[in-house]
Amino acid sequence: MSHDLPPTGWSSLDRDLDRMSRLEAASLYAARPLVGFGVGMVFIAVAALAAVLVTGLGAQSLALALAAGFAAFMALSIGANDVANNMGPAVGARALSMGGAIAIAAICESAGALLAGGEVVTTVSTGIFDPAGFADPAAFVRAMLAALLASAIWVNVATFAGAxxxxxxxxxxxxxxxxxxxGGPGAMDWPTMAAIALSWVVSPLMGGAFAAAILAFVEARIVYVEDKIAAAKVWVPVLIGVMAAAFAAYLALKGLSRVIWVPLELALAIGAGIGLAVWAISVPLVRREAKGLENRNRSVKRLFRLPLVISGALLSFAHGANDVANAVGPLAAVVQVQHGASALGRFAIPDWVMLIGALGISVGLVLFGPRLIGLVGNRITKLNPIRAYCVALSAAVTVIAAAALGLPVSSTHIAIGGIFGVGFYREFSASRRPRSPSLPMPRQERARRRLVRRSHFLTIIAAWVITVPAAGAVSAALFWALSRLGFMV
Known part of the structure; x- marks a missing residue:
């Protein structure tokens, strides 16, 4: 005689367990943003506490703790937003998984910040002001605190909006x-601000133009020739050498500056030498990789995958070296003032301050980066290894060209401009190849062939335009509030 429960009893239990499993899965999914938020808050608190313990400033620790916390918040924000520009194309081209991209970017961002970042913070502290406007140390500290918190708030708003x-x-x-x-309008260095405003237009246009030109070159010399593999054996090593030359020159300008001043001409010479060496090494490697490949576009794309991954890692290293000062530059300035030095001179960023920036960028990337990496890689325009490599090469070349011209440019604007440039070039190319030579292309067909999502394009452009005034308005309000509260150094 069987003692098993009736089938209806098991069915009821199964239904209850199934409901509980679905509820548990939904709860875990909904809780993921809260976990990231909680880890971020813990990192901010630890950074503030560590700053007080390391410096031992006693009564002056409140301002320093706030500055360290705000700097950690800004570093998290940079990791969530900015790093997507470096790894998004590689993920969109399926050369890297999301997890692999995050791991590589986190390591390279930290390495760049710690090894080659933090030369000085002159641009942040005095470059856009008349120094007399900050003769009062208390006012200077309040300004740095307001600027850090306001910029971090705005970057988070932009990240939430997908821009x-x-x-x-x-x-x-x-x-x-x-x-x-x-200090009023008279305290501003308006020529410097005009140059920065010019970069809003110059950066994406230069990046887009270079990316489109490189893609046109690759299509003309490799993709649309009869023997694609033979052409790839010639030109892929050349493109790898150009990438190596651009990065070597950039890192010579940024990294070596902590040890010795490197003029642009010497940096370009260093880049040319390393580029030639990398080209010579790449020739046999590409030939070996191309051996046995079919004469198809898919085979050509395969040859670009590894160079794309390496370029993404180098872009992350360069970004960490350059943009970590956005998070920790004001903090270093506050530390300098707290130790009794002038806020108006040039000063190096302390190592513990750099560590906050480097770790913060990596933590922010791991916790919040996937959203914008996916948007940059997949939702603006369709990328493959060839197009993504054109974007990466454009970013590297544009930075060097801007340095040669003395233009202040944004790495974010360059990278996104490169993606737009590739997408709009593909639209232009597709519009010149109608399906039937004897018939004009209908308007609906032209609309269908739009390869850049206009909604993302308009959102990003709008966010770029209002970034400075939005962050400025929030900062002005915060500075006024701190002044009214009588906040002292």
């Missing part, structure tokens, strides 16, 4: 807002 923005411009907007309240 990659320039954290450099956000911080500059924050400093400008506080400076206008502190």
């Amino acid at each position: 990659p923005v320039s954290t450099t411009h956000a911080l500059i907007g924050g400093v400008v807002g506080a400076g206008l309240v502190a």
